[in-house]
Amino acid sequence: MKQTIDIAVIGAGLTGLTTAHYLKKAGKNFRVIERKKVVGGDIQTGHENGFAFEQGPSTGVMSNEFVAELFEDLQGLCELERPTDAVNKRYVLYKGKWEALPSGLMGGVKTPLFTWKDKLSLLGEPFRKPGTNPNETLSELVLRRMGKSFLDYAIDPFIIGVYAGDPGYLVPRFALPKLYNLEQNYGSFIGGSVKMMREKARIEPKTDKKKKEKNRIFSVKGGLSNFMQALYQSAGTENFLLGVAGLTIVPENGIYHITGKNADGSIFELTANKVITTTGAYELDKLLPFVDETKMQNITNLRYARVLQIALGFNQWMGWQPDAFGGLISHKENRQILGVLFPSVFLQGRAPEKGALFSVFMGGVRNNNLVEKSDDEIRSLLEKEICDLMKLQEFKPDLIRIFRYNHAIPQYGADCEARFAALDQIQSEYSGLYIGGNLRNGIGMADRIKQGKELAGMV
Ligand SMILES: Cc1cc2nc3c(=O)[nH]c(=O)nc-3n(C[C@H](O)[C@H](O)[C@H](O)COP(=O)(O)OP(=O)(O)OC[C@H]3O[C@@H](n4cnc5c(N)ncnc54)[C@H](O)[C@@H]3O)c2cc1C
Structure with missing residues (x-):
């Protein structure tokens, strides 16, 4: 009919x-x-033997x-989950070891992730001229304003985490418009961020509920x-x-x-x-x-990044106890994985009490054909990487689910x-x-x- x-x-x-x-x-x-x-x-959640694992995102950001x-409209139908504070800490792999991504000034000074030359040169960032090429790539922009070590150990892992992508291909005007506009509207990343925060504080009172929610990481109870x-x-x-x-x-x-x-x-x-x-x-x-x-x-x-996502669960976790959202890996480190999230660390009820749940990402635009490997091949690559990166003696996961995305993230x-x-x-x-x-x-x-x-x- x-x-x-x-x-x-x-x-x-x-x-x-x-x-x-x-x-x-x-x-x-x-x-x-x-x-x-x-x-x-x-966006799908799987439930098996005490594990609640995500296919696709584990969290989002309240960026608007x-x-x-x-979520106000959906009250009574589902409940927002606020991750634990661990969600604000991220690791970046540097010369084979996890280093916490610095958040404050002192951390930024001490971190081995960036060279002294680039750290000092960052002081001059507010005084550098804005770019004039609207199709400049993210790599070009970061090299021009911040330096190579920032590109390799901050921007590259960040872009791998968000886009499974390559900063040498992505154009900030389209891929990171907020960053692009900081330079275009305020002339600098540092100066622009400070000015924008001051302007916002003037416009939006501190008690404004929406302001408090802004940029918080969210998930949903049960997945x-x-x-x-x-x-x-x-x-x-x-x-x-x-x-x-x-x-x-x-x-x-x-x-x-x-x-x-x-x-x-x-x-x-x-x-x-x-x-x-x-x-x-x-x-x-x-x-x-x-x-x-x-x-x-x-x-x-x-173009799309092809991605493998692996839900990896252990009833009794015997390796390194992470205290963060996850760890990201620059392509400079030449590893087989892009990064690992630690959902059972920052979300409730994702693994049995003494266990752990990890969400491992592989492939991405620099390794797009990895999705074609068989489950056995993926498992053996994982075994090598997870034992090394998570200090695990024996690789005997109680849950291993491999998800393949041919069109994971548009570039x-x-x-x-x-x-x-x-x-x-x-x-x-x-x-x-x-x-x-x-x-x-x-x-x-x-x-x-x-x-x-x-x-x-x-x-
Ligand atoms: C592995 C992975 C990890 C991610 N991690 C994060 C994260 O941490 N945080 C975050 O914010 N975002 C993340 N994202 C991105 C986010 O999940 C997606 O951008 C978002 O879910 C896309 O939603 P959508 O509705 O636009 O597209 P889709 O979810 O792709 O929905 C499109 C729908 O259209 C249907 N469809 C397609 N063709 C047809 C047709 N011919 N007829 C009928 N139906 C059709 C499909 O079956 C599908 O259900 C991630 C994505 C992936 C793949």
């Missing part, structure tokens, strides 16, 4: 679910169409006010799947078509005809006034085959400019079509929530 709806949302990951939440709140007539039989996209606002399920409930489960295959969208006279196969094999047909896509860039040529090929190529050429490089122009052209050519998802506007959970709310607002 052909159904007429106002809005179709393609994809039930965090972006699509947030959009759906706000559409429901506004009383709209909509459907969310999802290929998988479960909601959440990249939309996160706290959304982030509970957050996805809460959004699914709040958006109305009756508004979802899950397990859909062969989706096609055809525009005709200002409306969109949508067909696909339900999970039970039956065919559905919908007509919608508006379509919002939230899938990866690599899906769009199949989903929107009516779009001009050249414009579409500017979108589908988006915002210089080609974003042409991509964003193509997206704008397509949207103005096809009224009622909105292309969202993490192909633009940021990759973090807070960015996805912000975009989801904005997409709902637009329609």
Whole structure:
């Protein structure tokens, strides 16, 4: 039977679910169409033998006010979890040993991560001229303002942790707009940060609740799947078509005809006034085959990091007792892993009482083909690295789950400019079509929530 709806949302990951939440709140007539039989996209929690492990993110950052606002709406459906203070400490591997990333001035002076030359030269950072090339890469920017050791042992591990990426490819204007704007608007990272903090303190009173929440790290009690399920409930489960295959969208006279196969094999047909896509860039040529090929190529050429994520659990942990969020590894160290998070250290109920849960990341843009290795090969690479890095005598995990992502994290490089122009052209050519998802506007959970709310607002 052909159904007429106002809005179709393609994809039930965090972006699509947030959009759906706000559409429901506004009383709209909509459907969310999802290929998988479960909601959440990249965000899933597994539970096995006393371990609660994440596939995808373990935490997000409240980098905008939309996160706290959304959780206020979800009260009673899921509960925010504040990680322990350990979450603020991070290690960086330096010459094979974990070094705490300094947070204060004294720590910064004493740390072996950066050379004396670069530490002294940092004093001159506020006086260096801002860059003039808008497509300068992050490596070029950091070398120009901070020095090589900062690039190798602060920025490179940070970028590996966030993007599984390469600072030599990412363009700050697109990948780290806040950092880019610090230099462009205030002339320097250090001076700009100080001025911005002063301006904010003037505008936002200290008692402001939203200010207190700003930049806090968050998770959800019992795992982030509970957050996805809460959004699914709040958006109305009756508004979802899950397990859909062969989706096609055809525009005709200002409306969109949508067909696909339900999970039970039956065919559905919908007509919608508006379509919002939230899938990866690599899906769009199949989903929107009516779009001009050249414009579409500017979108589908988006590069992605391929990543392996391994949930590693021990009932009785006998190795080094970490006291931090995790440890990140610069590519200079030539290791097989990108980094390790310690979820059982900073989140509740993630491992049995005396045990430990780790989330290990491998692959990334510099080692994109590692995802093709077999489970046995991955296991033996892990054994070598974890025994060495976590001071473990014998590698006998009680939980080992390997997850492979062929399109884990989009890499915002210089080609974003042409991509964003193509997206704008397509949207103005096809009224009622909105292309969202993490192909633009940021990759973090807070960015996805912000975009989801904005997409709902637009329609
Ligand atoms: C390994 C990993 C670690 C991460 N770590 C962090 C972290 O620590 N902190 C953080 O903030 N962020 C992290 N992220 C990023 C964050 O999880 C993602 O940016 C976010 O979840 C993406 O949500 P989305 O809804 O935009 O996309 P997705 O989650 O990809 O959802 C898109 C949905 O569309 C569906 N779909 C695709 N094609 C079709 C089609 N043709 N028809 C119907 N449905 C379709 C997919 O099945 C999927 O469910 C991580 C991501 C990964 C992969």
